[in-house]
Amino acid sequence: MNKVLGSFVILFLLLHGCTKDDAIIANLPPQPDTGSTFKPTPYLLEIPFGLPPLPLQPNNPLTVEGVELGRKLFFDKILSRDLTQSCGSCHNQLFGFTDNGKRFSMGITGAVGVRNSMPLFNLAWVEQFARTNHRFFWDGGATNLESQAIDPIINPIEMDDSLPNVLNKLRNHPQYPAMFKKAFGSDSITTAMLMKALAQFERTIVSGGTRFDYYRRGFNDEALTPQEKRGFDLYVREDKADCFHCHSVGPFMSDFSFRHNGHQSTDVGLGRITNNPEDNGKFRVPSLRNLVFTAPYMHDGRFATLEEVVEFYNSGAIRTAPADPVLTKHPHGLELTEAEKADLVAFLKTMTDSTLLTNQKYFP
Ligand code: HEC
Ligand code: HEC
Structure with missing residues (x-):
């Protein structure tokens, strides 16, 4: 009897220990592929009055370098096929990050969409409080901010580019390789890093204190x-x-x-x-x-x-x-x-x- 109880205790400790370690590991910033000089700076987000604390993002914690990179990407027309449109084109700060008072947005080819551009603020909490995996977009077509960002880049009626082409442009850019390295500690630029950086910047857009x-x-x-x-x-x-x-x-x-x-x-x-x-x-x-x-x-x-x-x-x-x-x-x-x-x-x-x-x- 005692033996059985003992194994339960050991099992519990093992499981418990394991969960705790996992939690600690998950909360560490993303680790570099090589080298040990990678030390991104945790980003301290000021939360306006009236909002709860920002939910933790264990797989993509906010860092100064990541947010800075995400901000540059968000406003860079390099993410569109013909270099004419950025995320900020349809999400203008002066209109609460919507599309300049327009009913529908126009993509780079002149094609007009069928939905009104959505405001971008307090999005981190959509992920925390939504009760289903349908979260972003008017119709819930994206689960998290990371995956959401792929859509406008490859959407033919928005930025109309391909991910390999965008990654190529970023790899051959005078500033991006160094910025990605600072943010993610790696010499390569991947789709996952691009999405993480954009999501980090978007999560810093918070609005309260009204x-x-x-x-x-x-x-x-x-x-x-x-x-x-x-x-x-x-x-x-x-x-x-x-x-x-x-x-x-x-x-x-x-x-x-x-x-x-x-x-x-x-x-x-x-x-x-x-x-x-x-x-x-x-x-x-x-x-x-x-x-x-x-x-x-x-x-x-x-x-x-x-x-x-x-x-x-x-x-x-x-x-x-x-x-x-x-x-x-x-x-x-x-x-x-x-x-x-x-x-x-x-x-x-x-x-x-x-x-x-x-x-x-x-x-x-
Ligand atoms: C051509 C205009 C256009 C461009 C460019 C654009 N968006 Fe959007 N965005 C929209 C429209 C329109 C919607 C609503 C679409 C829908 O729900 O079907 C939207 C929705 C979103 C949402 C969902 C918000 C929510 O509350 O669910 C996010 C996040 C977003 N865009 C981020 C981005 C990012 C990041 C980029 C750049 C990679 C980008 N957008 C580029 C027009 C645009
Ligand atoms: C049954 C749930 C429900 C109720 C009740 C409701 N709303 Fe809504 N509201 C929605 C939904 C869903 C949308 C988006 C619908 C769409 O896009 O077609 C919306 C959209 C809106 C919008 C547009 C916001 C934007 O960014 O475009 C406003 C403003 C609004 N509602 C105000 C109100 C007010 C004021 C009341 C009370 C008189 C109200 N709503 C009652 C569900 C509701």
């Missing part, structure tokens, strides 16, 4: 005006605007789920990825932060203003299946008064962080 954050999480009652507070009240009331079931009360202003919000678009969204007809028309619930910079709205950018969005939920949205149950429970629409609609719009604007547009860490 008046709503101080009201809600700082318990500062003065942070909102009476009208904005009425708007928030409508936002969380099930018998009124009832937005919070999908967009949450923060900190991300989305529950990162995929839902059908009553639109009449023929784009099947998540259904394209899962091939499940029940997912047709579902899109990732977007964050409501920084909306004043990111118009137009929805996956197809069909609304130019927040007033139009609120009127859509008030009276335009389909309120029968396949719309989400949160919508079908208000079969007659929201029946908000003009004053209430204005209050709701005023509230939406309290989630504005203008430092996102001026933060030099995100400059090219």
